[in-house]
Amino acid sequence: LRSRSAAYGGVKASLQSLDNQNGNLQTRSLNGIVSKDDLVVSEYLTTLLVVVSSYLQWERSYESFSVFVVPRSSRKLTEDREGAIFAVTLFKRAVCDFKAKALQSKFVVREYSFDVEEKKQLEIVKLSVQKKEQHGILVRWLKVNLTQLFMAWIHLKALRVFVESVLRYGLPVNYQAFLLETDRKRSKKLKEELNSLFVHLDPTASTKDVSYDIPGLCQQDYSSYICFHISTSVLEISEKPDT
Known part of the structure; x- marks a missing residue:
């Protein structure tokens, strides 16, 4: 790079x-x-x-x-x-x-x-041609490696979900991991629905007692299921021609 x-x-x-x-x-x-x-x-x-x-x-x-x-x-x-x-x-x-x-x-x-x-x-004409060529080479390289990096990032997230699930729910391993894509407007509603759906797995997640503290976790982010946010904003940047 x-x-x-x-x-x-x-x-x-x-x-x-x-x-x-x-x-x-x-x-x-x-x-x-x-x-x-x-x-x-x-x-x-x-x-x-x-x-x-x-x-x-x-x-x-x-x-x-x-x-x-x-x-x-x-x-x-x-x-x-x-x-x-x-x-x-x-x-x-x-x-x-x-x-x-x-x-x-x-x-x-x-x-x-x-x-x-x-x-x-x-x-100037010569450098303009070289600039266009170098820009194309750089963009193609970034596209290929961004794909690889994003895949590796998702794998790390999956590993973290597995480890956190074992730590919270214990053995034997009986978990289901999946990806959910949503927009910002529906994100809060989706989290509430998921929390109510899996509240039986961890009843403490439904408590309103803000004084209840779990080491290493923020009370506001704690839910009955394991969830990690993956920001895809970097993938939403529109590709504009270089000037």
Whole structure:
């Protein structure tokens, strides 16, 4: 279980780190936000992506960060409640100066390369396939072993019923064990019916004297028959596709 869970968790973590769609504009993936047409890349020109919180301040100041900024080249690519990402075109020789001035004005320049992003997308597709495969392997393994564990658990319950029956009713062994499945609404009524049906086996179970104590047993749970609760809630969890 540990090795299979670790294999699946490792692939899932790698995929989330590459395809982060839930972070803020400074960290989230730009897949689907930036297209090749948004970028101007030539021998002398390049495009920077800048995270902006104040639109008005940005529009008033970005051209002053360097004389090599292309005038009116600012374009908003996306926005959220906290800010927006703008693309701005400038000469490559001014990139370092522009980044320094932008940082002083509390604007964040994001590193971005379309070629690198394409490679990242190929890696995301590859990891998505691996994640699906690892998820299937893990779920199949869990289903098989859950069945085996549940069977072993039922056997242990049966052994406990037998031992408790011998301790309470003594020898010779003349007991009948069975499984009853019910819902929560009818559980209390069923217990009352069973207790009245087998009250002749242990008359003390019908007493209302709460001061009567049996070592190792709670008075409220004591009945004329041996009964152990088996919770099947783990089996009722609906199987949902992994996302």
